[in-house]
Amino acid sequence: MQIQVNTPDGAGGADLIARVEQAVAEAVGRFEAHLTRVEVHLGDVNALKGGAQDKRCMVEARPTGKAPIAVSHQAETVPKAMNGALGKLSRALDTALAPRTDHKGNASLRDNEFR
Template structure:
């Protein structure tokens, strides 16, 4: 799974990118073999003017042989926005990829090889 982090005007630096990449790996590790790429977009909705919920994180996950799954979360701080978006992405991927596994995590009969 490749992780790509995009920030507004290149803000944040290498440390932020590393922390975001690690958060994505931790939150979506169980989907790693089913995802080709995860893109994270961080923006300041009010462009420095301030506000209660002005940090936005958009996560777009690209599953193999599936349509991309995109979620957005707004919060007061960047870490809160990242955590919220990754939680939403995990739930959305559960729903999108549910047909591949049964409720106990075993392979679906749809994917079983026929004799």
């Protein structure tokens, strides 16, 4: 699974990118076998004005053989926006990939043989 991080004008540097990649891996790592790429877009909604919930995180996951899944979340800080978006993405992937795995990432009971 490839993780791509996009920030306005490369803001945040390598440290921010490493933290975002780690957060993505923790949030959706159990779906890694079913995802080709995850793109994270971080930004400031209203530029220099400031204000409540002006940081935005949009995350797009690309499952193999399915349409891309995109979610976004706005909050007062980048980490809160990112955590909110990754929580939404995890729930969306649970729903979209349910036929492939159960909701906890384990093999389906239908795959096990009862003896």
